[in-house]
Amino acid sequence: MSDTLWENNIRFERAIEAFLDEVVPPAPDRAAARSVLDAIEAANAAVHGYGSQVFLRSLGECFERLHGHPASPAERARCEALAATVSSAEVELIPGVAETLGALAERHELLLLTKGDRAEQQAKIEASGLAGRFRAVHIVPEKDVAAYRRLAEQHGLVPERSWMIGNSPKSDIVPARRAGLNAVFIPHQHTWVLENDVELDPHDTGVLQLAAFTELGEHF
Template identity: 70%
Template sequence: MRRDNQVLIFDADDTLWENNIRFERAIDTFLDEVARPPISRAAARAALDRIEAANAKTHGYGAQVFLRSLVECFEQLRGRPADAAEQARFAALAASITSAEVELIPGVAQTLPALAARHELLLLTKGDQAEQRAKVDASGLAGLFRSVHIVAEKDFSEYYWLIGEEALEPERTWMIGNSPKSDILPARAVGLNAVFIPHQHTWTLEEAELDPADSRVLRLTTFAELEEHF
């Protein structure tokens, strides 16, 4: 049974369009270079994950932060600064994640306009302002949303702010996304409903355990299933 007249807040990266797969491709190429005996591929990836987590807290997200993490990881694993040629290769990898092309998740192009006809839609995404705005514009979806919010981090305080900014009624508002850490848990903590749509390429640092008994978290397998519930 469909719910009527709801407010649906959508995550962007890996909910509306592909994103982390670009990072994974760049990281695979990076690991080809740094994962050499005695450093295993798993150990190199673990080191990069730790560095990315630390840099995200201090510097946020986006291509330049990703580049910083690649360089720091290389220098940590190799025990020397990256030379000019290596710096250029890492810069090219970082640039590869900011392609102007946006690949929508299957079902988004058909489902989102149908939802917009019955509900109020908002977009909430985190990251570098210019990079995220470019993706929103390139997606062709911006006109479907009542408002678009690009924030540095999607934590409890940002959700509290959004509730006040948009005068939201939590009982009829849903946060829809693929990230347990950034979309589901903080939304539930401030009293919003949530829809979890897993993505096979969700960033490792966005994973977290969800309460299987939480009846206010709707779990779907595809984006198109939203039309069955909203």
Template identity: 60%
Template sequence: MRREQVLVFDADDTLWENNVVFERVIAQFLGWLDHPALGLPERRAVLDEIQAANAVTHGYGSGMLIRSFADCATRLRGRPVTAAETAEIAALAAVLIDHQVELVPGAADTLARLGVRHRLLLLTKGDAEEQRRKIDASGLAPYFQALEIVPEKDDAAYRRLITAYGLDPAESWMIGNSPKSDILPARRAGMNAVFIPHAHTWVLEHGEVDASDPGVLHLGALTELVDHF
């Protein structure tokens, strides 16, 4: 018998696809935002800088991205966006609100099998209403004993999670695709982690994961969890 442990799951790009949709919209926006001197890489660098700043003040999600589009257009065009441009930006980003949630392969079956022998929690960050909508649409909520939506997944958030649910960090694992939000802060809080890279992880979520860290399990797919837990 494998001993019971606490498995805490990230949501976006771990249980369902997310950033691939954002990247499609960003590509459309950068194509729309033509510039006489800056190519696509330079325009993307400006947008990434603006997003990083806006995330600190306005959090994550489609609302922050739409704001960042407007700020980027304002900066590169040297004037405020017009009402018509604001409407065009909103139309580009509409898919972020309307798109259907697409689970990663095997997500529901993996959670069902793990839930028989372990305690499962969900920890996701972003706009609470937007994340709740995605959780509801995913149909995965019944597999979890608790659902936590936080504005930021930093060291303090993990320490609060440990305290709130009486977790033993040594017997608890954070499972996700983001070094910045899932792996590194969980390890600093004393938890173990399972790193499942995603090809479309947001650039602002990148970070270096120590390959020699014995507290981090590296897997290639979510379904591989059932072979280890």
């Protein structure tokens, strides 16, 4: 739930914009180049997971796909610099998150579930200063139905009385609902496009949609 608590994917978007500006030209056009990169990222995520090193792999493969040859040492170095920007442990909390979590922690048991490279995610969690608000923190390779079921079993959760809070339909809402948990969907304008390619059931009464994280206090 990284983008639910702090800005995360915006770093990737900024790096991609710079990649398309500085490294990719002369691609056929910007939209076509982005489509190629999205497809490569989806394939690499399925095999290699997430994080800056997988992102770097995707940038290199995208360059080679578009240009027909591997990146030069200078181009490779620029890709490495861009990939490094997404792994910075410095975090920018979304406004109101710390205060809202503090209030919720007084009334409820909170767990943090996030996915990605373990070392990079752990560094961001520590830098956020939020770890103390949670009973436990779990970093997993993928947030799928099995991950939610393991979490519920490990902590003795009653699924129908438990809520997953997140911004990703693909990783937060749909798999949590399939595991029997309720879910709170808080859309984020910079959610990764590959996390938005799953549609939510508008008639699902087990999903509560809110406009901002701070609204949680009004419901819980």
